Each structure stands twice: as C-alpha cells, then as structure tokens.
Amino acid sequence: MLKELNTRLIYCSVYCFGQHGEHARRQAFDSLLQAAGGLISATGPAEQGQTPVRVGCSIVDMCSGMHATMGVLAALHARSMSGTGQRVDTSMLATTAMLMESPISRHSFGGDKYLPRPDGLAHPAVAPFDGFRTKDGTLYIATSNDSRAHMAMRALGLGELCALPEFATNPARMAHRDELKRRMEAKLATKTTSEWELELIPAGVPCSAINDIAQLKQRHPEVFVTVEHPTAGPSLQAGSPFAFSCADVDYTARAPLLGEHTEDVLMGELGFNREELRQWRRAGFIFAAPEDDDDMSERAARRGFG
Amino acid sequence: MLKELNTRLIYCSVYCFGQHGEHARRQAFDSLLQAAGGLISATGPAEQGQTPVRVGCSIVDMCSGMHATMGVLAALHARSMSGTGQRVDTSMLATTAMLMESPISRHSFGGDKYLPRPDGLAHPAVAPFDGFRTKDGTLYIATSNDSRAHMAMRALGLGELCALPEFATNPARMAHRDELKRRMEAKLATKTTSEWELELIPAGVPCSAINDIAQLKQRHPEVFVTVEHPTAGPSLQAGSPFAFSCADVDYTARAPLLGEHTEDVLMGELGFNREELRQWRRAGFIFAAPEDDDDMSERAARRGFG
Numbered sequence: 001m002l003k004e005l006n007t008r009l010i011y012c013s014v015y016c017f018g019q020h021g022e023h024a025r026r027q028a029f030d031s032l033l034q035a036a037g038g039l040i041s042a043t044g045p046a047e048q049g050q051t052p053v054r055v056g057c058s059i060v061d062m063c064s065g066m067h068a069t070m071g072v073l074a075a076l077h078a079r080s081m082s083g084t085g086q087r088v089d090t091s092m093l094a095t096t097a098m099l100m101e102s103p104i105s106r107h108s109f110g111g112d113k114y115l116p117r118p119d120g121l122a123h124p125a126v127a128p129f130d131g132f133r134t135k136d137g138t139l140y141i142a143t144s145n146d147s148r149a150h151m152a153m154r155a156l157g158l159g160e161l162c163a164l165p166e167f168a169t170n171p172a173r174m175a176h177r178d179e180l181k182r183r184m185e186a187k188l189a190t191k192t193t194s195e196w197e198l199e200l201i202p203a204g205v206p207c208s209a210i211n212d213i214a215q216l217k218q219r220h221p222e223v224f225v226t227v228e229h230p231t232a233g234p235s236l237q238a239g240s241p242f243a244f245s246c247a248d249v250d251y252t253a254r255a256p257l258l259g260e261h262t263e264d265v266l267m268g269e270l271g272f273n274r275e276e277l278r279q280w281r282r283a284g285f286i287f288a289a290p291e292d293d294d295d296m297s298e299r300a301a302r303r304g305f306g
Numbered sequence: 307m308l309k310e311l312n313t314r315l316i317y318c319s320v321y322c323f324g325q326h327g328e329h330a331r332r333q334a335f336d337s338l339l340q341a342a343g344g345l346i347s348a349t350g351p352a353e354q355g356q357t358p359v360r361v362g363c364s365i366v367d368m369c370s371g372m373h374a375t376m377g378v379l380a381a382l383h384a385r386s387m388s389g390t391g392q393r394v395d396t397s398m399l400a401t402t403a404m405l406m407e408s409p410i411s412r413h414s415f416g417g418d419k420y421l422p423r424p425d426g427l428a429h430p431a432v433a434p435f436d437g438f439r440t441k442d443g444t445l446y447i448a449t450s451n452d453s454r455a456h457m458a459m460r461a462l463g464l465g466e467l468c469a470l471p472e473f474a475t476n477p478a479r480m481a482h483r484d485e486l487k488r489r490m491e492a493k494l495a496t497k498t499t500s501e502w503e504l505e506l507i508p509a510g511v512p513c514s515a516i517n518d519i520a521q522l523k524q525r526h527p528e529v530f531v532t533v534e535h536p537t538a539g540p541s542l543q544a545g546s547p548f549a550f551s552c553a554d555v556d557y558t559a560r561a562p563l564l565g566e567h568t569e570d571v572l573m574g575e576l577g578f579n580r581e582e583l584r585q586w587r588r589a590g591f592i593f594a595a596p597e598d599d600d601d602m603s604e605r606a607a608r609r610g611f612g
Contacts, residue, residue, distance in 0.1 A: 021528060027512045028448075031429065035437075035446040036514040038522040040427070042362025045351060051437065051444070052516065053426050055361050056348025057406050064547075066372045071548035073379035078552065080386035087551040097522065097529040097544035100363050104530075107519040108542035115518050120359050121346070123337065131341075131357065138357070140341040142334075206333045208342040210358065212421050213413040216344040216403065222327060223403040224410075236414035238403035241370075242377035245393040246384065 010075040010085040012068050018091035028092065030058040037096025042103050044118030052118050063099060064092045127173040128152060131210065133185050136192045141184075141200075141207045146170060148206070155203045156187045229254050259287030316381045316391040318374050324397035334398065336364040343402025348409050350424030358424050369405060370398045433479040434458060437516065439491045442498045447490075447506075447513045452476060454512070461509045462493045535560050565593030 016033065017023035031054050034040050039059070044052030071088035079085050097104070103116035106124065116124065121140065123129035128149060131138045143149040146169060150162040161167040161183065166176040173180055188196060193209045200207050209215070217224060217236070225239040232255075240249040266272045266286070280286045322339065323329035337360050340346050345365070350358030377394035385391050403410070409422035412430065422430065427446065429435035434455060437444040449455040452475060456468040467473040467489065472482040479486055494502060499515045506513050515521070523530060523542070531545040538561075546555040572578045572592070586592045 017526075018528065023526075026507060027510065028514070029435075029450065029512055031427075031435065032446055032448050032512055032514040035516045036522070036526075038517050038519050039361075039363065040437075040446075040516050041518040043349065044359055044362075045356070050351070051426065053350055053359060053424065054428075055345075055365070056350075056409065056422065056424060057345065058408055059361070059365060059405060062405055062407070063369065063372065066369065066376065067547040070372065070375055070379060071550070073376060073383060074548075075550065076383045077379060077386070078550075080383070082552075084552070086553075089549040089551075090547055091529070093526060094529045094545060094547040097526075098547045099365060099368055100519070100522075101368070101544055102364055103362065103519055104542060104544055107523075109538070112520065115520055116362065118359065118362060120357065121337075122360075129335075129337065131346075140338055140346075142338050144335065201332060204333065206335055206338055208334070208338040210341045210346050211344050212347040212423075213344050213406070213409055214418065214421055216342070216406075217413075220323075220329075220342075220399060220403075222324065223397070223400045232415070236410060238407055238410055239400060241373040241396055241400040241404045242380075243395040244377070244381065244384075245395075246388075246390070247392075 008079065008083070008085045010072055010079065010088065012072050012075075012088040012090065014064055014068050014090050014092065016091075017093045019089055023093075030061040033060040033092045033096050037093055038100050038103065038116075039096055042100070042116045042118060044120075046118060046120035046122065050118075059099070060092055060096050064090060064095045067095050067098075122177075125174070126170060127177045128180060128184060130177075130181060132181065132188050134188045134191060134193045134196055138210050139188060139193045139196050139200075139207055140210060141205065143206065149173065151203075152200075152205045152207075153184075155200055155205050156184060158183060158187060225251050227251055227254050231257065262286050314385065314389070314391045316378055316385065316394065318378050318381075318394040318396065320370055320374050320396050320398065322397075323399045325395055329399075336367040339366040339398045339402050343399055344406050344409065344422075345402055348406070348422045348424060350426075352424060352426035352428065356424075365405070366398055366402050370396060370401045373401050373404075428483075431480070432476060433483045434486060434490060436483075436487060438487065438494050440494045440497060440499045440502055444516050445494060445499045445502050445506075445513055446516060447511065449512065455479065457509075458506075458511045458513075459490075461506055461511050462490060464489060464493060531557050533557055533560050537563065568592050 013019060015024065016028035017026050017036075028036070031040075034054050037060070040052045040054055042052075043055060044050060067090050068088070071090055075086050075088050106116055107114055121131035121138075123142070126142075126144065129142045131140050141152055143152050149167075149170070150159075153159060153161050153167070161180075165172060167173050167180060191199075197207065197209060211219060223239055224236055226234050227237050228234050239251075243249065263277060266277055267274070277286065319325060321330065322334035323332050323342075334342070337346075340360050343366070346358045346360055348358075349361060350356060373396050374394070377396055381392050381394050412422055413420055427437035427444075429448070432448075432450065435448045437446050447458055449458050455473075455476070456465075459465060459467050459473070467486075472478050473486060497505075503513065503515060517525060529545055530542055532540050533543050534540050543557075545557075549555065569583060572583055573580070583592065
C-alpha cells in the first residue's frame with residue numbers, strides 16, 4: 001500500500017529562483033521577483049528619470065501558485081493514463097519571465113539596444129491606447145487596429161481625423177500620439193467618465209473607467225463572494241475565475257485556524273496515533289487545535305477518523 | 307462515435323466580463339480589464355495627484371489563459387473519474403479580481419473607507435519593504451517580520467536602530483518609514499547595487515536589483531529558451547515555468563504560420579474532403595497554406611491523412 005502510494009504520489013515544489021544552480025538557496029518575496037524578473041523595469045510613469053513602481057498586488061505569488069496548480073493538474077492527467085505520479089518543479093523567477101512574454105519578444109525582435117521601459121498608462125506600440133482625461137477623471141480607451149481606432153475617433157466626433165495622414169494608420173498615430181491625445185482630450189473634457197462609458201461602450205468602443213476596489217464592488221458585484229470565518233468574521237473575497245457546467249464551486253472551505261487540520265491529516269490520513277501527536281505537541285513540533293487529548297480524540301472520532 | 311465524442315468533449319470559453327449579465331457583450335483588452343478590475347487603481351507613484359499606471363505586461367491576458375488552462379485540466383481530471391466532459395467558463399474580469407485578493411482583503415477588513423492606493427515601490431503594510439537608492443541605482447529590500455527587519459538593519463551597519471522604539475516593531479517602522487528609509491539610504495549610497503547584492507544576499511537579506519530585460523537575460527539565462535521560426539527567425543522566449551520529472555518540455559512547437567494547420571485539422575481530424583476545402587478557400591472562409599490542390603492533398607498524404 002505504501003509502495004502504491006509512493007508510485008502514485010504527485011508532489012510539487014515552488015522555489016524562488018529554481019531549485020538548482022547558484023541561486024537555489026536565495027530567498028525572495030513577490031516584490032523582489034517583480035524586481036529581479038524585469039516586471040518593475042517595465043511598470044511606472046513614462047517620464048524620464050521617474051522611479052518605476054511595483055505592481056499593486058502580489059502578482060508573482062498568485063501566478064506561481066497558478067503554475068503549481070497547472071503543473072499538478074497536468075501530472076494528474078498524465079497519471080490517469082500512466083498510473084504513476086511524478087515530481088513537479090516550479091520557479092517563481094521563471095513564472096515572472098513567463099509573464100514578461102511581450103516585453104521579452106519586443107526586446108528580442110527590437111534588437112539588444114531596445115529595452116522595454118515604463119510607459120505610464122499607454123501601450124508601447126498602439127495608439128490610441130491610453131488613459132485620457134475627462135471632465136472628472138480618466139477614461140481608458142484601447143484600440144487594436146485602424147478600423148477600431150477610426151471607430152473610436154468617429155464616436156468622439158473626430159471623424160475628420162481618420163483621413164489625415166497623421167492619424168490614418170497606427171505607425172502614423174504612434175508618431176503623432178501626443179497630438180492625437182490632445183485632440184481626444186479636448187472632446188473628452190466635455191463629459192464625465194461615466195457619461196462617456198454610457199455613450200461609448202454601446203457604440204462598440206473598448207473603454208473603461210479606472211475603478212478602485214469600491215467602484216469594482218459596486219459595478220461588478222458578480223465577481224465577489226462573502227466568506228464567513230469563525231474568528232475574522234465575514235470577508236469580501238474574489239469569486240472563482242471559472243465555472244464548471246458539471247460542478248458548483250464551493251466557497252465554504254474558508255481559511256483554516258492555526259492547527260485546525262493537524263489531527264485530521266496526521267491521525268486520519270497518515271495513521272499516526274494520539275500518543276505521538278501528544279508528544280509532538282508538547283515538544284512544540286505541531287500546533288494541534290484542542291488543548292487536551294480527550295478533545296483531540298473526540299473530534300477525530302466525530303469526523304470518522306477515530 | 308459522434309455521441310461519444312460529444313459526451314467526452316471538454317470546451318472552454320473566455321469572456322471579457324463573463325458570458326452572462328449586462329456586460330456579457332462588452333469588448334475589452336488586457337489594459338481595460340486592468341482598469342475596470344481595480345489593478346491600475348493600486349499601481350503607480352505614491353505621491354498624491356500622480357496618475358496611476360498600467361502593469362507593464364499583458365498580465366490579465368496571461369492569467370486568463372492560465373485560468374482557462376487550469377479549468378480545462380480540472381475538467382480532464384474530473385473526466386478521468388466520471389467519463390464525461392463538460393463546459394468550462396472563465397471571465398477575464400473575475401481573473402483580475404482574483405489577482406486583487408490582497409487589496410480586496412485590505413479593503414474588506416480595513417473598512418469601506420479604506421481604499422488601496424498606489425504606493426510606488428513600497429509595500430502598503432510592511433517596512434523596510436521598498437526600493438532604496440544606492441551609489442548607482444536602486445536596490446529592492448524586502449522584509450517580512452521583526453527578526454528579518456533587524457537582520458537587514460544590522461547587515462547595513464544600522465544595528466543600533468533595532469533597540470529604538472521607532473524601529474523595533476513593524477507598526478513603529480511603518481510610522482517612521484521615511485526616517486528609516488533616509489537612514490538606510492545614507493548607508494546604501496556608499497556602494498553600488500551590485501556590490502550590495504554580493505554582500506547582502508549571502509547574509510540572508512532578501513534583496514534584488516531592479517533588472518531590465520537585458521540584465522535578466524544576462525543574470526538568469528536559465529529562464530530563457532531560443533525558439534526557431536521559419537519566417538521570424540530565432541527569438542528569445544521565456545522557458546517553461548514548470549519541469550516534470552517524467553516528461554521533457556517540448557519547445558519545438560513554434561507559433562504556426564497563418565493557415566499552417568488548417569488542412570490537418572479539417573481534413574485529417576474532422577474528415578472534410580479536398581473539394582470542400584477548395585471551395586472554402588476560394589470563398590475566403592479559410593486560409594489554407596498550399597496554393598494548389600495537388601500540393602494540399604500531397605501534404606496531407608505525407609502526414610498520413612490522405
């Protein structure tokens with residue numbers, strides 16, 4: 001049984017800089033990997049001499065977890081065919097490099113001299129694709145090709161620009177990006193961001209307000225769930241990014257209390273006994289939730305692991 | 307056979323704002339989802355009145371693809387037990403909200419009045435955790451608790467600060483963050499970023515230079531691969547973020563040419579015939595690579611689909 005467990009076992013490691021080589025033991029946090037992996041070097045204000053910034057969420061932590069999940073799921077799929085498990089290794093630095101696919105491609109094809117740099121809100125290669133001032137804030141407008149760009153210009157009452165050589169094609173618009181922005185903002189200053197959203201989105205112009213968390217919550221409640229926790233109380237959290245036609249996503253498995261699952265795993269799943277857990281708890285090796293042993297065995301019994 | 311295919315089929319959709327509800331038909335690009343989903347609102351310079359910035363890579367595109375992959379792999383795992391496939395739905399806005407888990411939690415537990423805002427390079431709740439000026443650039447130093455913070459201060463020759471009430475605990479260091487940064491930068495100004503990395507990393511202080519893509523390539527060649535392409539030539543790309551003990555990652559499946567796989571899929575896998583493909587190509591429905599039909603059938607035959 002142990003042998004069968006061993007050959008079917010899938011296990012996964014997440015190292016900061018990979019588990020081999022000179023950086024194997026190096027420690028890091030999300031932001032340090034943003035720094036080491038090039039992400040910060042491409043994020044920040046466009047003006048020369050301004051300091052770049054970190055991404056405002058723990059993006060490398062999140063994506064490293066996603067890569068670990070993908071790796072384990074792929075290994076499960078392989079096991080369903082082969083019958084055997086395997087080891088999956090992931091690296092947070094490799095995850096960061098993967099996220100940088102577009103800047104890396106631009107560097108690769110743009111020549112060694114071309115280095116992706118921060119460009120504020122703007123896209124490095126397409127216009128109009130930027131944040132634009134409105135009467136009361138900023139509207140992000142993004143276009144991907146000439147016909148979309150012309151559609152956006154017409155929707156703003158700037159249809160006459162589409163025929164001008166400075167604004168007809170994307171290379172021309174990139175060369176005259178500041179002038180295009182000035183003309184668009186002259187129009188956009190006449191209405192609020194919300195008014196423009198109501199007008200431009202139905203017209204097919206890809207655009208959005210720059211929502212803060214409160215605005216996101218108000219405008220898109222469908223992407224949130226509330227999770228109850230016995231000590232922290234109710235908390236707002238992001239809902240599942242995927243839905244399955246044959247399964248509901250379960251939000252009741254909240255974050256556990258410290259040690260809450262220790263006995264379930266050690267006694268129930270791995271077969272250690274009460275005396276072993278008592279010794280380990282006294283020695284400080286484990287945090288087991290119940291303070292006395294009767295509680296511990298009683299709780300384990302209630303869960304069917306007695 | 308078609309019925310069996312239908313019940314085993316797994317298919318996945320990726321909608322910008324989800325496929326149901328009032329935003330179902332709304333179009334977007336990566337940066338618009340960064341704007342709508344709150345990510346831009348938390349990314350940018352710390353100074354009041356400064357414009358926030360977009361993340362310098364297509365982070366929502368990448369992560370939406372990762373979520374789609376995870377969903378399909380989970381459905382494959384479910385099918386290995388149930389025998390039936392299912393539909394997986396993903397939403398790019400829900401993906402963005404998921405990435406914002408930490409700002410959403412801080413908003414949820416900090417009260418509705420607390421809104422995550424850009425904080426430059428700094429961490430919103432921990433100090434020292436920021437970019438610091440050195441003799442020739444910036445070194446990112448990140449600590450997670452008092453003992454790591456004291457270790458970093460001692461490694462910079464600032465051990466006397468550890469006992470001072472202003473710098474002993476994280477709440478105190480957050481309250482005196484500017485003063486702590488001033489004192490650390492006075493020390494850091496004496497050496498270059500590289501000299502500090504060589505000194506501090508072996509001492510166990512989590513830190514990193516802010517690498518650009520060229521520096522990332524030079525310092526961490528292990529996270530890159532070179533992929534050959536028949537028309538684009540060789541290109542530098544990020545390597546796989548995971549390694550499998552029972553399988554090698556295959557980098558030979560480069561980006562296809564336009565229409566390169568059309569006949570393989572339509573004739574080989576789906577069973578349409580040469581005449582149908584000829585009509586569709588003439589009508590402009592498909593781009594098939596070979597220009598004449600003999601070529602097409604010959605190539606299909608060479609691949610065993612004749």
